[in-house]
Amino acid sequence: MAVTTYMGTRDQSLKASASEAIVRGICPDGGLYIPQGIPKMDRSPEELMQMDYRQLAYEVLKLYLDFTEEELKYCIDHAYDDKFDTKQIVPLVKKGDALYLELFHGRTLAFKDMALSILPYLMKTAAKKLGMREEIVILTATSGDTGKAALEGFANVDGIRIMVFFPEDGVSPVQKLQMTTQEGDNTCVVGIKGNFDDAQSAVKRIFTDKELETELAAKGYRFSSANSINIGRLVPQIVYYYWAYIQAVKMGEISWGEPLDFTVPTGNFGDILAGWYAAQMGLPAGHFVCASNDNKVLYDFFRTGTYDKNRAFHVTVSPSMDILISSNLERLLCHMGGQEKTKAEMAALQEKGVYQAEITEKRISGEYATEGETFAAIKEVFRKTGYVMDTHTAVAYAAYQKYRAESGSSTPMVIVSTASPYKFTKDVMTALDEKYAGEDAFVLMAELEKVSGVPVPEPIRGIQERPIRHKNVCEKENIAAFVRGWL
């Protein structure tokens, strides 16, 4: 078994095995773990073309994790099973001039399920391998989708507790109910008076708070993270870029070796970074378009090399992308410029909210879509093809149109489709027809079913009737106190 070692993005002497990196979540100095060298795929195209999703997952994950074949297959088989509503796990569908990679067929209807279905198994296995005895406490900040996917993955897993912090007024009604109705005695859900960045910053501070760490260690607890800063989240996401490419070859869209482009609706930069890793492993992917909404900090970064979070924060119809601090970009910075520069850039971000970096990677570029363009994209694709996209996917579609117009490229494009339209019925239906604007989000589920011909997914059928089990609300300054209180 190949052993990839991990190192810190701010200090290369901070080394860890995969298991250690998964259990810790983040480096002791606040940096992130990255592989010390990105491994190469060791299977031939012919072999890869024969595999189902689980076999492919094994071939990718074995290169990154210090697990035995038996351990890894156990994790994979329990993650990618009939929790997904299609045998393919991730369908690639062609509509009009684009291919859509549907990453939303898991229990919570968003792409976060791709990684969070397997992370609990990876974490338990890693903890066991390390002989850990403490109870793991997962702290997660969410812009909406991670929270539910993490709760679903970790609920009732013994030896692990999970706390989720979400921005009270920054998620859709369906997203909110998905979280506040969560079952499982080991779960705790808290609404934050603040935005996602406030929640994420507070959680990151807790991870580096030595005093709190010592205090809780004495009680037998140890923190970890289910956010996309955990490499246990990132690595499983590499799999579906390979999968998409293989399906595109099978569909006759490309021959093996020809480029295939991807447009990725981006927030924390985890999804697109996994695609970039796949390309470094030897996947013949072409260009990556990093799509943003009005919170277009990444668009500006890829255009100018200046990352500046000092700007107004917009609450948009694509809330999972309402992010001004894209944590995983730190990994790309380190791959491009090394630890010393990354450390200085992150210090500047912390102190002044802005830094400059030299962008040596030309494979990624930025585009963005306004709210109006997002709505127009939903309507246009529906009119032309009958396909109903969610708001995040629509941002990617609009970005793809702009990229095409600017670059003149005609390379086949995969739109990474990150959520079911059923998570965002109100905005999706309003985009299709203004007459739905005042309607209740749940009434609109039935309408969407009629219009799209896609049945309401089982996990959210009747969600509005379920009992609310979590009513906690907390000021953003008091998160640490809240954590102490719950444990």
Ligand SMILES: *Cc1c(COP(=O)(O)O)cnc(C)c1O
């Ligand atoms: C999380 C999420 C994104 C953003 O993904 P990142 O990995 O944070 O860039 C986009 N769309 C949806 C629906 C999401 O849940």
